[in-house]
Amino acid sequence: MSTRANVCEIDHYQNGKFVIVQLRYQFRVYPTPGQQIELARAFGCARVVFNDGLRLRQQAREQGIAYVSDGELSRRVITEAKATPQRAWLGEVSAVVLQQALADLNTAYRNFFDSLSGKRKGRKVAPPRFRSRKDNRQAIRFTRNARFKVLDNGRLRLPKIGDLHVRWSRTLPSDPSSVAIIKDAAGRYCASFVVTTAEDEALPPVASEVGIDLGLTHFAVLCDGTKVAAPKFLRRAARKLKRLQQALSRKQRGSQNRRKAVIKVARAHARVADTRRDWQHKLSTAIIRDNQAVYVEDLAVAGLGRTRLARSVHDAGWAGFTSMLEYKAARYGRTFARVDRFFPSTRMCSDCGRINEKMTLDVRAWDCPCGSHHDRDVNAAKNIRAAGQADLNDRGAHVRPGPVPAARREAVTHPNAACPTRSVEGISVLQGGEDVKTTGC
Numbered sequence: 001m002s003t004r005a006n007v008c009e010i011d012h013y014q015n016g017k018f019v020i021v022q023l024r025y026q027f028r029v030y031p032t033p034g035q036q037i038e039l040a041r042a043f044g045c046a047r048v049v050f051n052d053g054l055r056l057r058q059q060a061r062e063q064g065i066a067y068v069s070d071g072e073l074s075r076r077v078i079t080e081a082k083a084t085p086q087r088a089w090l091g092e093v094s095a096v097v098l099q100q101a102l103a104d105l106n107t108a109y110r111n112f113f114d115s116l117s118g119k120r121k122g123r124k125v126a127p128p129r130f131r132s133r134k135d136n137r138q139a140i141r142f143t144r145n146a147r148f149k150v151l152d153n154g155r156l157r158l159p160k161i162g163d164l165h166v167r168w169s170r171t172l173p174s175d176p177s178s179v180a181i182i183k184d185a186a187g188r189y190c191a192s193f194v195v196t197t198a199e200d201e202a203l204p205p206v207a208s209e210v211g212i213d214l215g216l217t218h219f220a221v222l223c224d225g226t227k228v229a230a231p232k233f234l235r236r237a238a239r240k241l242k243r244l245q246q247a248l249s250r251k252q253r254g255s256q257n258r259r260k261a262v263i264k265v266a267r268a269h270a271r272v273a274d275t276r277r278d279w280q281h282k283l284s285t286a287i288i289r290d291n292q293a294v295y296v297e298d299l300a301v302a303g304l305g306r307t308r309l310a311r312s313v314h315d316a317g318w319a320g321f322t323s324m325l326e327y328k329a330a331r332y333g334r335t336f337a338r339v340d341r342f343f344p345s346t347r348m349c350s351d352c353g354r355i356n357e358k359m360t361l362d363v364r365a366w367d368c369p370c371g372s373h374h375d376r377d378v379n380a381a382k383n384i385r386a387a388g389q390a391d392l393n394d395r396g397a398h399v400r401p402g403p404v405p406a407a408r409r410e411a412v413t414h415p416n417a418a419c420p421t422r423s424v425e426g427i428s429v430l431q432g433g434e435d436v437k438t439t440g441c
C-alpha cells in the first residue's frame, strides 16, 4: 500500500478497436476511531458469513448431499441467519458486504473446481480455507448496489460506516464499479476502486521487437544487450527486512515485544513491495513504449518454486512484472507473448542454431564453433525473441507443452557467486554483447 496511487490491471478484452480494461486504483484512507470500529464489525461479519458458507458446503459434502447452490447458500447463511438470535448482528452491516463475502467464496470454489478439471491452467488451486481474525489482510467490498459514493468534498461515503477521509493522489478516469476497503498487517487502511475504461490508447507503432531473459544474476536482460539489475535501494530495503525478520524470530512467543516486531516486519515488507512495484511500473512502461512486440520466457515459476532458488525467484517478483507487461501491451496496442521453456535458450547459439554443451551458472560468456561469441543472457534473450516470433507465426497449429521445471544443476550454484561487474541500476541501457546493434536486436 503505497502513499501514491497504485494502479493495476484486473482484466482486459478487445472490443473492435477499443480495448476494454478493468483497472484497480488504490488509495490510503484514514478512518476515524469510530469508523475503525464500524469497519472492524464489517470485517468480522463478512468473515463469519464466508466461514458459515464454507462450513455448510463442507458438511453437505461429508453427508453426501449435492453442492449447495450460490442462491441457496445466500438464503441460508445471510437471510435466514439474520433471523436467528446467534446471527442477528449481521443486520448491523451493509447487506452488500455480506453478499460480496459469499461471492468471494463462490469464486474460490469455481477456481478450485476449474483447476481440478484442468479448465484452469497453471498452478493447482487449493480448496477455500476458513478465514481468521488473525489473517494479515482483512477486506470487505461494496458494489454499486451498496450505493457507496465519492462526495464533492472528496470523502468516500460507505453505508453503515460513514464518510472516510481519502488521500487522493490522482483522479479516477470514470465512475468506479466497486470499492474494497482493506486493512493490512501494519494496520493501514486503503480503498481499492475498480474502474472500467474503454479507450483507444494505442501508441504509434515502432519497429523493434524485444526478447527478455528473466535471470538470476540480473532482474532482466534484453536481447539488445540491456541488462537491468534490481536497484540498490530495493536491495537495501530487502536486507533491512531480512534483519527485522531475524530479530522477530528471536522474540518470545506471545510477548509484547514480539507483537511490536511483527508490525515492524509487516511495515518493512509493505515498503519493499511498494518500492518494487513502482520500479517495475517504470521499467515495464519503458519496455512497452520502445517495442512493438515483447517476448518473455514462461518461467514455470511453480517449478522453480520447489528448488533452492525459490527465495530469489519470489524476491525478484517476475510474475508481477510480466503481468504488467501483458496488460500494458494490451492497453497500448503492443504484442506480448510468453515463450515456453521447451528449448535450451541458454546454450543454443542464436546465430547458427547449434545446441552446445551444457554449462554451469558461472559461465557468463561462451564461443560457438560457428565463430560467434555470446554473452550468456543476451544470447538467451535473442533466442526467446526468435521463438516468440516463430510461435506467433504458427499460432494455432502449435501445441504448447506444459511447464518444465528449471534444470536441477542450474539450481545448485548461488547466483551471486557469478555476478558480473557489468550491471546497471534501474532502467538505463548497457550494451552487453559484442555483436549488438543500437536499435532492435
Ligand SMILES: [Zn+2]
Residues within 6 Å of the ligand: 349, 350, 351, 352, 353, 354, 368, 369, 370, 371, 372
Ligand atoms: Zn553458432
